[in-house]
Amino acid sequence: MPDQSTIAVDAMGGDEGLAVMLAGVAKARGADEGMRFILVGDESRIADGLRKHPNLSAGAEVVHAPEVIGGSDKPSQAIRRAKTTSMGIAIDLVKKGRAGAAVSAGNTGALMAMAKISLRMLPGIDRPALAAPLPTLGANDVIMLDLGANAEVDARNLVQFAVMGAAYARTNFDLESPRVGLLNIGSEEQKGTGEIREAAQVLRSATLPLTFTGFVEGDKLARGDHDVIVCDGFAGNIALKTAEGTARFVADLLRRAFTSSIRSKLGFLISRPATELLREHLDPNNHNGAVFLGLNGIVVKSHGGASASGVATAIGNAAKMVRADLTRRIADDLGNVAQTMIRPAA
Amino acid sequence: MPDQSTIAVDAMGGDEGLAVMLAGVAKARGADEGMRFILVGDESRIADGLRKHPNLSAGAEVVHAPEVIGGSDKPSQAIRRAKTTSMGIAIDLVKKGRAGAAVSAGNTGALMAMAKISLRMLPGIDRPALAAPLPTLGANDVIMLDLGANAEVDARNLVQFAVMGAAYARTNFDLESPRVGLLNIGSEEQKGTGEIREAAQVLRSATLPLTFTGFVEGDKLARGDHDVIVCDGFAGNIALKTAEGTARFVADLLRRAFTSSIRSKLGFLISRPATELLREHLDPNNHNGAVFLGLNGIVVKSHGGASASGVATAIGNAAKMVRADLTRRIADDLGNVAQTMIRPAA
Numbered sequence: 132m133p134d135q136s137t138i139a140v141d142a143m144g145g146d147e148g149l150a151v152m153l154a155g156v157a158k159a160r161g162a163d164e165g166m167r168f169i170l171v172g173d174e175s176r177i178a179d180g181l182r183k184h185p186n187l188s189a190g191a192e193v194v195h196a197p198e199v200i201g202g203s204d205k206p207s208q209a210i211r212r213a214k215t216t217s218m219g220i221a222i223d224l225v226k227k228g229r230a231g232a233a234v235s236a237g238n239t240g241a242l243m244a245m246a247k248i249s250l251r252m253l254p255g256i257d258r259p260a261l262a263a264p265l266p267t268l269g270a271n272d273v274i275m276l277d278l279g280a281n282a283e284v285d286a287r288n289l290v291q292f293a294v295m296g297a298a299y300a301r302t303n304f305d306l307e308s309p310r311v312g313l314l315n316i317g318s319e320e321q322k323g324t325g326e327i328r329e330a331a332q333v334l335r336s337a338t339l340p341l342t343f344t345g346f347v348e349g350d351k352l353a354r355g356d357h358d359v360i361v362c363d364g365f366a367g368n369i370a371l372k373t374a375e376g377t378a379r380f381v382a383d384l385l386r387r388a389f390t391s392s393i394r395s396k397l398g399f400l401i402s403r404p405a406t407e408l409l410r411e412h413l414d415p416n417n418h419n420g421a422v423f424l425g426l427n428g429i430v431v432k433s434h435g436g437a438s439a440s441g442v443a444t445a446i447g448n449a450a451k452m453v454r455a456d457l458t459r460r461i462a463d464d465l466g467n468v469a470q471t472m473i474r475p476a477a
Numbered sequence: 478m479p480d481q482s483t484i485a486v487d488a489m490g491g492d493e494g495l496a497v498m499l500a501g502v503a504k505a506r507g508a509d510e511g512m513r514f515i516l517v518g519d520e521s522r523i524a525d526g527l528r529k530h531p532n533l534s535a536g537a538e539v540v541h542a543p544e545v546i547g548g549s550d551k552p553s554q555a556i557r558r559a560k561t562t563s564m565g566i567a568i569d570l571v572k573k574g575r576a577g578a579a580v581s582a583g584n585t586g587a588l589m590a591m592a593k594i595s596l597r598m599l600p601g602i603d604r605p606a607l608a609a610p611l612p613t614l615g616a617n618d619v620i621m622l623d624l625g626a627n628a629e630v631d632a633r634n635l636v637q638f639a640v641m642g643a644a645y646a647r648t649n650f651d652l653e654s655p656r657v658g659l660l661n662i663g664s665e666e667q668k669g670t671g672e673i674r675e676a677a678q679v680l681r682s683a684t685l686p687l688t689f690t691g692f693v694e695g696d697k698l699a700r701g702d703h704d705v706i707v708c709d710g711f712a713g714n715i716a717l718k719t720a721e722g723t724a725r726f727v728a729d730l731l732r733r734a735f736t737s738s739i740r741s742k743l744g745f746l747i748s749r750p751a752t753e754l755l756r757e758h759l760d761p762n763n764h765n766g767a768v769f770l771g772l773n774g775i776v777v778k779s780h781g782g783a784s785a786s787g788v789a790t791a792i793g794n795a796a797k798m799v800r801a802d803l804t805r806r807i808a809d810d811l812g813n814v815a816q817t818m819i820r821p822a823a
Binding site: 203267283314319321362372377379381384395397398401402403405408 | 549551613614625628629660662665667668669670694695696697698699700708710711712714715716717718719720721722723724725726727728729730731733734735737738740741742743744745746747748749750751752754755758759
């Protein structure tokens with residue numbers, strides 16, 4: 132039984148460095164005093180950084196790691212340094228049951244490769260998928276996966292992603308039978324690649340703890356019509372980043388529009404409280420923390436460029452998954468559907 | 478030599494029907510009295526509709542087509558009705574040199590299949606690609622292709638798309654050596670699918686009338702760092718639609734924010750002229766008109782749901798391509814690089 136109240140944090144990963152990671156952990160601890168942390172990384176630098184965050188000392192233990200995985204290190208190189216790097220040691224703490232989840236803002240490919248080797252896959256799952264909740268116009272976020280762990284997939288992978296994503300949505304949103312759609316370039320049955328059409332056929336005919344809602348096009352992701360959207364890691368990564376980039380693009384244009392005249396500046400100042408709320412709603416730091424589903428343990432990827440507040444969001448999400456016993460719930464769902472998934476599509 | 482001042486319009490295609498198509502043609506003609514049109518479709522319904530647009534009668538000829546391609550007709554069925562449908566006849570007018578371009582708002586798959594069979598591919602091109610200019614923060618739009626004509630491609634297709642896109646950008650933006658990037662899920666050389674890595678290798682080493690700028694991620698499409706972005710039709714369609722959907726999503730949230738209090742409503746009213754400009758900049762009707770590159774003739778796809786103003790934009794773009802002699806310029810570029818493209822990647 133893992134220590135459910137403890138999160139192992141790779142304190143060295145990410146583009147923003149140790150200071151931001153520690154500030155994020157302190158923020159998460161400030162929001163929930165029951166959380167405990169194991170901070171993995173350069174012992175003396177962490178001790179130094181902790182002086183700024185007295186609220187952490189009671190709830191944090193430091194585990195030394197002499198090395199760090201770099202942003203451009205290949206996964207195949209990274210896995211050879213699992214025992215000496217902050218990322219590898221943080222994952223190992225989950226494996227040993229000393230932490231309920233590991234959180235890292237480091238190299239995604241390395242994180243997945245290490246987690247896969249150390250924690251192994253759940254029975255019935257061939258590959259992990261990176262999943263995250265994205266904002267919608269509806270009551271709930273939508274869980275989207277895979278967001279980049281697997282550039283190429285087959286129909287079987289897509290069906291497994293659907294079941295894992297549905298389990299995540301059931302846990303996260305307290306739903307009976309989450310609405311699961313497949314990302315595609317059209318809504319008609321004959322659209323898309325062979326893999327997608329085959330996966331749709333299985334999802335349509337199988338008895339699963341989800342409601343298959345068919346194909347979803349890219350312009351309908353945020354409408355709130357689905358609880359889960361499934362795709363290969365290439366399309367998911369393109370969609371996620373295009374959405375981020377477009378939101379920033381519109382915000383930039385809006386800023387230009389509002390500063391284009393004295394009149395518009397005045398209007399902006401008056402409506403500022405409302406636009407501030409919007410800014411917060413769209414801030415990627417408030418939606419940070421993607422999880423590798425399908426592993427025998429919880430590993431959360433924080434965005435490399437996340438702020439302290441983004442890191443705190445990712446940690447909060449990790450804690451929520453641990454408390455909800457997400458891994459066991461996915462395993463249970465998989466146990467119930469394994470037969471269907473293994474059956475080749477007609 | 479095609480009649481460069483005449484555009485053949487499939488008057489029956491599109492979700493919005495004949496009235497919107499005719500209003501769009503009238504609008505385009507209003508903006509440029511030199512344009513002439515052949516309106517293809519149900520003769521008596523068109524004659525009826527034309528009464529509303531007296532400015533068109535002098536510049537438009539009607540060609541009767543007894544049938545229409547439906548939105549859910551399969552391309553394989555559509556091509557058998559090339560001689561009797563408004564879409565097929567409009568394309569045939571380009572083939573016969575009676576029009577410089579065909580414009581249709583109908584079924585994309587059918588349009589591509591018919592255009593490919595009727596007009597045939599340019600020498601050196603295996604498959605057409607759907608290309609369109611998208612708004613950026615920079616001085617120029619960015620040409621993106623393929624936007625959905627080919628769900629699956631190989632490296633050779635991607636290289637051909639790059640050369641065609643560059644020719645389009647040179648024509649459209651008057652550039653010497655357009656900056657061409659490949660859409661990918663990371664900027665490092667080892668990222669993405671085998672096809673993308675192989676295409677990158679060819680583009681890096683070949684001498685082409687373009688500047689290869691490497692991999693572009695989804696969040697950087699609108700930054701204005703590239704003149705052309707190349708991808709397979711699946712990723713392109715997902716990116717395009719996700720960008721459209723996200724822009725609409727942000728606009729919806731903004732509307733909610735502005736109407737959330739009396740104060741914010743007031744601010745909105747004051748800054749309205751500025752936000753109106755923004756709305757116009759983002760309106761998809763102002764960026765309408767994707768072209769099938771690689772064909773022996775110009776065929777432009779207008780968005781199925783475009784307004785009259787969107788149809789007019791698509792027609793204006795088609796006229797611009799005809800005047801710039803886009804087909805010949807692409808053919809010339811292809812003639813110069815055919816050797817490189819046929820050479821398999823090392």
